[in-house]
Amino acid sequence: MDATTLPPDLRVAVVGVGVMGADHVERLATRTKFARVSVVNDFDTAKASRLAGTVPGCRAVEDPFEAITADDVDAVLLASPGRFHAEQVLAALEIGRPVLCEKPLALDPADALQVVRREAEHGSPLVSVGFMRRFDREHEELRASLAAGELGTPLMVHCKHRNASVPGHFDDRMMVYDSAVHEVDSVRYLLGEEIVSASVLKPTPSENAPAGLHDPMLVLFRTASGRVVTDELHLTTSAGYEVRTEVVGSRGSATIGLEVGRLTTQLPGGRWGGSVHADFRPRFRDAYDVQLQRWVDAVRRGEGVDPTSATAWDGYAAAVVCEATARALDTDGAPVPVELATRPPGPSSDHHEEQR
Ligand SMILES: NC(=O)c1ccc[n+]([C@@H]2O[C@H](COP(=O)([O-])OP(=O)(O)OC[C@H]3O[C@@H](n4cnc5c(N)ncnc54)[C@H](O)[C@@H]3O)[C@@H](O)[C@H]2O)c1
Structure with missing residues (x-):
């Protein structure tokens, strides 16, 4: 697609507008090209309303799932606490909407694997995980x-x-x-x-x-x-x-x-x-900027994810390694094995293999 056939600015819903989410809203509103924040949501509804009031064309909604599925949203950025990520990513996947999920994809590897499998069933990659390094x-x-x-x-x-x-x-x-x-x-x-x-x-x-x-x-x-x-x-x-x-x-x-x-x-x-x-x-300001711009550009091109981003599989692998590391907290230095499930075939994993 050339610039003249690209759709207008990507309308992004930001779910969770604490430290990281507010930083991303500011980034989308001021430094990211071809994107704008159309909806924000936070468990703290007053905080979301205050923030929406500072961003032209932005409204606050009380339910995260309303934000994720809203008609005036093209893509979703999740910056809620990690324990909510998997169910919120799944809600975006359910309607085929691209989602950039702050790390972690999930705390429980089983939840992360469910995301990997749902994305594979969808048939094309839609999930990016915010490992900004x-x-x-x-x-x-x-x-x-x-x-x-x-x-x-x-x-x-x-x-x-x-x-x-x-x-x-x-x-x-x-x-x-x-x-x-x-x-x-x-x-x-x-x-x-x-x-x-x-x-x-x-x-x-x-x-x-x-x-x-x-x-x-x-x-x-x-x-x-x-x-x-x-x-x-x-x-x-x-x-x-x-x-x-x-x-x-x-x-x-x-x-x-x-x-x-x-x-x-x-x-x-x-x-x-x-x-x-x-x-x-400040340390990773440029990396966060590049991450978001590449995601916006890829989604506007209809690609769902940016090929240099961490995938749902990367989010799953991180969850499994963290679970093993957490168990190793109590083994007095003895190593704990990391056991990954078999990776489901699909466009997401093909794209990931290309990166390696
Ligand atoms: N990539 C990075 O470098 C980086 C840095 C910091 C935080 N993070 C990640 O970003 C996410 C948010 O971290 P933070 O530091 O901004 O935390 P925070 O506590 O400052 O903000 C979280 C916000 O989410 C809201 N919230 C709570 N439950 C919610 C729900 N169910 N739906 C929507 N909103 C909800 C809270 O009210 C709060 O405003 C975490 O997953 C964290 O790991 C990533």
Whole structure:
């Protein structure tokens, strides 16, 4: 389709307008071309109404399923809490409507697998999962470098995921399902293979950690070909948001996330320093922008999903790895196997295979 035959602006319903959803509404309303927010919904109806009042042509509705199926909506963006995602994605699939679902696709792997199967029955891909690191320039460059063999054979991956602080109710399972889940997808994306086991080591907790939280935590993954991944989660650093990934290969290593493009300062006494992002929004702002623009462009072309996005299968695989990792919280370092179901055939999985 050329530009003259493309439909008008994509009308998007945003379901859940908390931190991430409000950020996406602002992105769609101000920085995304050929899209607008036509409907918003939130469990907190007053919050949704207030937000709708700031976006021209946008209305708030009280029921998420009314937003998902509304006549003045072409595609759905889900930013509600993860436990609601599967049923909301299924509602969009039911009427053949493209949906970009914030991570996670589901907390329970069985729910994620149901989404994969429904999408396969539908016959063409409609589900994208918001693993935005796939749209981060450094991650894309690292993946291309690995694919070109520049580092030789990748042997190990070292990930670091650090936050300044977490809310007081944060627990060990949330470290897995909210934080480590991003490394699960990054590793599958970078290496193009599945994770087959997970184990967890818990050092002495930091004095900054809320009572009962094992922060920092070291998660170890093994991949199908035998590679080892270390994932250091440290969520109460008091410093800021840092996401670093180093791939060690047989002919060299490469690190991303060093923020070398950001302000660095020479300090008195021969000290050197710089600034660290406060949270994930400024760090991955460009990636979120690119993710949404590519999704809007693909859906307007009638393709349902953008081929570089994480698929429903990727969301399912992440859910299975997180479940194994959560079980490994209680095995005193012993690995827990990751067991994936057989992947249903269908256009979604064909498209996914092309990415690998
Ligand atoms: N990709 C990323 O980097 C990233 C970063 C942060 C959050 N997230 C994901 O985005 C989602 C939202 O996270 P958040 O930080 O914005 O949380 P949040 O708590 O700030 O916002 C969630 C919103 O959803 C509303 N809500 C609750 N139940 C709902 C329902 N059934 N239907 C519709 N709305 C409902 C809440 O009232 C709240 O306003 C989560 O899945 C989270 O994992 C992704």
